[in-house]
Amino acid sequence: MFMRNIAVGLGVLCLAVVALAPSVYAQAQTHFGFGAPASPEELAKFFAIPADGKGLPPGGGNAREGAKVYADNCAACHGQHLEGNPAKGIGGDKLIGGRGTLASKAPVKTVESYWPYATTLFDYVKRAMPFSSPGSLTNDQVYSVVAYILSEAKIIKATDTMNASTLPKVEMPNRNGFEPDPRPEIELYR
Amino acid sequence: MTGPAVIYDDKAQRMADAMVAAEARAIADRKAALEDCECKEGLFPTAGVTSRRRFLSFAGTSLAGVAGAASFAQAQEKAPPGAQYFAVPADPTKEQGRPVAGDGGYGSRSQFETEVRQRFPTATEYTSWSFTPLDKMVGNITASGLHFERHHNGIPTIDPGRHMLFVHGMVDSPKKFTMADLKRFPSVTRRHFIECSGNGLTEWNKPTLKTVQGTHGLLSTSEWTGVPFATIAREVGLKEGSTWVLAEGADAAVMTRSIPMEKMLKDALLAYGQNGEAIRPEQGYPLRLLLPGYEGNTNIKWLRRLEVSDKPFMTREETSKYTDLMANGKARQFTLDMESKSVITFPSGEMKLPGPGFYNVTGLAWSGRGRVQAVDVSIDAGKTWYPARIDSLPEPMCTIRFSYPWVWDGKPAVLQSRCTDETGYIQPTLKQLVAIRGDNGPFGSIYHLNAIQSWAVAADGSVTNVHA
Numbered sequence: 001m002f003m004r005n006i007a008v009g010l011g012v013l014c015l016a017v018v019a020l021a022p023s024v025y026a027q028a029q030t031h032f033g034f035g036a037p038a039s040p041e042e043l044a045k046f047f048a049i050p051a052d053g054k055g056l057p058p059g060g061g062n063a064r065e066g067a068k069v070y071a072d073n074c075a076a077c078h079g080q081h082l083e084g085n086p087a088k089g090i091g092g093d094k095l096i097g098g099r100g101t102l103a104s105k106a107p108v109k110t111v112e113s114y115w116p117y118a119t120t121l122f123d124y125v126k127r128a129m130p131f132s133s134p135g136s137l138t139n140d141q142v143y144s145v146v147a148y149i150l151s152e153a154k155i156i157k158a159t160d161t162m163n164a165s166t167l168p169k170v171e172m173p174n175r176n177g178f179e180p181d182p183r184p185e186i187e188l189y190r
Numbered sequence: 191m192t193g194p195a196v197i198y199d200d201k202a203q204r205m206a207d208a209m210v211a212a213e214a215r216a217i218a219d220r221k222a223a224l225e226d227c228e229c230k231e232g233l234f235p236t237a238g239v240t241s242r243r244r245f246l247s248f249a250g251t252s253l254a255g256v257a258g259a260a261s262f263a264q265a266q267e268k269a270p271p272g273a274q275y276f277a278v279p280a281d282p283t284k285e286q287g288r289p290v291a292g293d294g295g296y297g298s299r300s301q302f303e304t305e306v307r308q309r310f311p312t313a314t315e316y317t318s319w320s321f322t323p324l325d326k327m328v329g330n331i332t333a334s335g336l337h338f339e340r341h342h343n344g345i346p347t348i349d350p351g352r353h354m355l356f357v358h359g360m361v362d363s364p365k366k367f368t369m370a371d372l373k374r375f376p377s378v379t380r381r382h383f384i385e386c387s388g389n390g391l392t393e394w395n396k397p398t399l400k401t402v403q404g405t406h407g408l409l410s411t412s413e414w415t416g417v418p419f420a421t422i423a424r425e426v427g428l429k430e431g432s433t434w435v436l437a438e439g440a441d442a443a444v445m446t447r448s449i450p451m452e453k454m455l456k457d458a459l460l461a462y463g464q465n466g467e468a469i470r471p472e473q474g475y476p477l478r479l480l481l482p483g484y485e486g487n488t489n490i491k492w493l494r495r496l497e498v499s500d501k502p503f504m505t506r507e508e509t510s511k512y513t514d515l516m517a518n519g520k521a522r523q524f525t526l527d528m529e530s531k532s533v534i535t536f537p538s539g540e541m542k543l544p545g546p547g548f549y550n551v552t553g554l555a556w557s558g559r560g561r562v563q564a565v566d567v568s569i570d571a572g573k574t575w576y577p578a579r580i581d582s583l584p585e586p587m588c589t590i591r592f593s594y595p596w597v598w599d600g601k602p603a604v605l606q607s608r609c610t611d612e613t614g615y616i617q618p619t620l621k622q623l624v625a626i627r628g629d630n631g632p633f634g635s636i637y638h639l640n641a642i643q644s645w646a647v648a649a650d651g652s653v654t655n656v657h658a
Contacts, residue, residue: 029376030424031424031425032374032375032421032425033425034367034371034372034374034375034425035365035366035367035368035371035425036365036366036371037363037364037365037366038356038357038358038364038365038366042356042366043356043358043364046356046438046495046497048436048438048446048497048503048505049503050499050501050502050503050504051501051504086204086313087313088313089313089314090313090314091312091313091314091317102515102519102521103517103518103519105629107515107519107634109510109515111510114510114515114521115509115510116504116509117504117509119504120504120505120506120509120510123446123503123505123506124505124506127443127444127446128342128343128442128443128444128506131314131316131317131343134343134442134443134444135444177519177520177521178509178513178520178521178522178523179520179521179522179523180522180523180524181522181523181524181525181526181527182522183522183525183527183529184527184529184559184613184615185626187622187626188615188616188618188622189613189614189615189616190610190614190616
């Protein structure tokens, strides 16, 4: 009798454990509810400009205005004539030239010769330039310095205004110079 | 320059020359230290180095202008980075050691361990990279303090209490997550390598750097802990047609890369842990994207934002920089996988074998497409191959340590290793790779050099970087 009670007791205990187990684990969790909604106002400070120009801000500028922005903010590292500056502590890239060199033994990769989209130039300057005080230029300054670089590269005319509608339409010389990754190279398989 | 008909442009040439000079200075320092070391043969250059000269020479490499008698006493007391200097008793069994927790509760490495990352001498220190000293490393995991670095505008200091991850774009509910929020989600812990796709960029045309730290040191392996992106994707809901995700860092470069959604959902981690503790600042503290097997640059550090989209954003890094210009003038884009690769780390460049006899040749092998399946070793420049021993457990997109028992007969030899991954891909020779990628590197196709590395062992035991 005593033994039987223990057995029953254990049985009840086991059942209890079995019954409890699912609730201990809850359901297979696919949604946790952590984090908070991100408001449009909070997201407004971010940008990343794709080739179609989506997200380009209002404003604009041309090469004439851009020449001054360039002289004040860019020339120290990228050179008076956009030729780059390799000096120690500086190391700014060359920005123009190099067209027609990409298939040669000495390819020169610049905005003019290599970059496929003008929108990338806007995004990068607004994002990360000037190197020592990134993000400090106004949208008008960015548009105008982009216009200046594209104009010096003879991609647009000096009088052309760059803004949210004109910039994505700029045809970069190396627009069709890229292809998707063809790897793995199948000759390297057993 | 001599060698093949490949022309470095002036920028690439200057950088390569500067790195050769920096490496030569480091090697000279190491040799000077060895003169006071009992291991004169140069096989184990850091063993038992206690001399004053060692500390002086170490200081000389790390502090510009430290030289002469005035700074000697100071240099003598200086411990290497990551260590503290303590007086060395003649017999440690005859006096008490240091008190428990006297270090404040966080330990440091031995003052006798001097290995450090070495920076590539780019013109500015703010966009630059540093190499892991692979020749001195043991096992499979890279010490967090020796993990290679690549920064595009310095290392930011970020308060984790204020850091947020925003996830938005083509999602049902745009959300923001604090670090505390992210740590509440179930996490996974996985070992993966990260390799910069520029690893070896000086080595396309001729053997340029002398040590394996220079030729292969943009490779490191850690145990990473974090939340799978898939978990967060369920949390915000993905809209129909979302195929790419922009990842953005909170550094001064505000680094951005576009990542295929397929990869993000497969195995991307939002990682906050590295080797059992918080990710190091140089590795993205408090949060980084971890994309197993993808080129290093895509593993966005200091991650603050993920924007879901139906197309890539064509950022500066994925158009003008991390693309591979072929000989025909066309460039490959989104070459994201790091392919099967291996390297012998012992013996390697600038080491010297003391004489004929047994050597346990050892190295690392890895693949961005899965597990390492096999490693072969050759001692005759690839004419014959022998299977290596696999010394650690192969895991997906993770390095393994391999070894090969070699009895050197004292004759000149050329050591190579070759990795085959689980997809059947075999690590190519440099000749095979150049035949495919073209020879307009190193300013053409400078990235993704995964060719077999050759180390020549001369009759006097000296080991040098060669193309064979």
